[in-house]
Amino acid sequence: MTPKRSLFALALVALTTPFAAQADSLPGAYLAGRAAAISGDHAAAAEYFNRALAMDPGNAFLVSNAVFANASLGRWEAAAAVAAGLNADDEGQELVDLVEFVRRVTEGELQAAIDMIEAGDGPGPLADELARAWLSFGQGDMTAAVDTFEALASERGMEELAALHLALARAAAGDFEAAHEILSGDTGVDITNTERVVRARAVIMLQLGMRAEALDLLDGYTQAVPDPGLLALQARVGSGEDVTYDFVRTAEEGVAEVFFTVAQLLSGDRNTTLPLLMAQAARGIDADHSDAVVLAGELMSASEQYLLAAETFASVPEDDPNYIEAQMGRAQALEETGAQDEAIAILRALVEARPDLASVQAAYGDILRRAERFDAAIAAYSAVLDLVDADLPRYWFIHYARAICYHQLDDWPPAEADFRRALELNPEQPNVMNYLGYSLVEQRRNFDEALGLIQRAVAARPESGYIVDSLGWVYYRLGRFEEAVAPMERAVELEPNDPIVNDHLGDVYWMADRFREAEFQWQRALSFDPEPEDAERIRRKLEVGLDVVLEEEGGVGALEEE
Template structure:
């Protein structure tokens, strides 16, 4: 099937919204009055730091002295939109367009506002007047607005124009056309489109698959719906899919709720773009689309999850949690949202609240593999290994049948056991993982290095690390493992070029620089060794680095340890 992400990634170049660049602040600097210098400086910092609420507030303040400044208006609008204040963003967008300033973001906001208010003629009139927003949003806005006006024939014609004339956009238009047909009750035709067999291939997202399942259910094709569910989500899916499957098996019809209005259709368009565009730091465009989707449809849980994820990437943890908190407890994806919120709490540094949140979830959902696994991950990150092992074990016990896709859970428990010093339990667990994923470089590296460190099965262990390096030759950590393995085996000359390569890959990592110093010392390159140790200290602190030990090495040097020999 054609993958729409590939096509839409190219569209980012065409959209050119200027959403991520602090261009407006730079062009407006000379126009800020002397008394507003503080607000201007604050605004620049807010833009640089992705502090969206402060960005809006600072530019609102600047607009008090220069109310028509296009740069201040643009960044005020974007700040309000990104912070979740859609109504205020609409006000600013209206000012921008009234002043005749060119702004694709303002056009998008006004387009979304027209759909939000249900004034579909306004949306179409804007398109007729040449007020453009993007290569996908413009034709889809026309189609959804035609549907909103009650003209399904015009809507289908608008979809068909894109399908016929824009190959790169056809998968999207086909998907939206199927949703529109399902919305008006033409379920058979919608279903045939979603199979990709009627008019061309469609790369369905998770949400699209769920729409297809609902349509099959509405058509009375329960067995087909179950077959699709099993094929796409496997034997141990997320809890919302478990509930969906149970409903199907009980013969209950699954309602089609992917879109319930033309406005929902436009929200789905914005969400699809937000999902497909690559999320890079400083690029606000995916979040803009996610916010517009939520403005039109606040109950769009997938958009909430995506917006929260993008806000976390921008280190806007409070805004992310505010988005997550809008999802009600009876939502099928409530659990996924709460797990995302716990992750946001941990990333913000509020680890105790993150743990407490996960523990509460574990009490609420004692049979949830995901919750116990997430709790184990959090404990492991905090090096509370006994609690982590208990949580992982509970998660594994809940699985029943363990399959290849569970290998990460087994692997993280094995790491936890190793860190607890329980090698007799850890080694079989690592080997169990390799039965599922025999060529997984992370597992090969961890097990191989651990064996060498313990003087066990040295030939096999070195082979594992060499296979890991072959699979990921540009991983500094894995290359370091190979160099350190040679060092521990007393093969110092072989260790040198490998360790140099590791430091080349990760030049600012203190542990790798420290290791290179040890290797240099072992081959008699003492001046270079001291240089590397000092370099390692310059990148400290690091949780695995003993600074005092490195200082002693700089002063006294280091006698290489006896080469490990096979004890088994």
């Protein structure tokens, strides 16, 4: 029997193990499944591996891959059915163990789940002891649960997780004083105020009669992070409504919370496979854990599985505190699939239902701007600024985005006002400095200011080809052609396939008397499918030269208005 591998190596096992074809039609199904699994398309992977299993029943490698794909989709019953075909000494047993562990916890078989952990068949090193403590809690042994949490807290790197779960266990047992003390950091461990932690803290405070303190906590957090769910809770608390503790109340919900917090911890990694498995496990045990659903959707979006993400976000019910966040995630995922009109309709419905939410108005403005519906986007951004303290620095982006819309509508005075307001709120923001500086260059005015803005932007973002292009272009507009060459060549290095950047380099080369190189760059620019108007101008330059084109257009260089 081969030694078991950690669940945390699991994500790589199914994607790297070679397979020997046993039938003409089997390799195609396997390879398609493997390619889908590597790309994160778990729905396609499940379909292909299930198809391969029908051709080769009992193949251990195919079983483990099919279990993996179904578990990644949160299809725990399907995963369990497939897992039955894996022998105890086959590779991939960790996957079967995870499926079996989720099943036992879900069905309340707490001792059987503890036995799995003790046998080394639990969910993995980050989750095992946290889960064991909650399972002991579920058996009525609070002493064993506390001892496990406290022992885990002595391990480096586990202090915060152990303290958080001990606090939640105390609250589940009705000891809200102890829970509040831990979550407030009074026991010596600082617990990060995530949205979910703040929600738990606020509800626990309410059980202790600390309504004013709960409001202060919610106010402070939502000022920085206007989470719709917390804003709804804030409104309930402010109205004097009685709010009962309904956060984590049972061992099963506690184990689900373990999987969720581990998924959160791992979600910053580039590989989204393992955190997705953890989030789906939380969802499998506690179907009402909408934070796990939202996290699963976000992880699917991060791996570019946008249709799966949209379907996952759509599963959050309308009466759930996370509904608005889920719908915003759904709209973003659908937009990525090209269903922009459907995405806009989702956000429009949210705006109509909750016109008081600045985050919804901002998301609506963003998608309208990307759809080039600039008038409507301006209205949405203006609504945001009417809802918030617009003097706060974080709202620089709303001014910046609205300025872009005004500029696209050739309405420069309000665009310039918004650009300058954005810079007041965030003085060294490179995108704002670049956009304002470039716009001034194109209007052939305030060249000294434009040059200074763009130089500062390049210093802040030297790897941005578009910003470096702006620097070369302001030198070009100033008639400083030799100085323009180096930044423009660098811009093409950074953005080699951009038609505008290549076109600009061609213009700079021409004015620096490097005619053959200029023509080459213009030809390159044409190959990258520029806008029709730009393509026509490039062809004209290739036909008669830049000098003639500039003469037809009115010249180039230092044409700043007096």
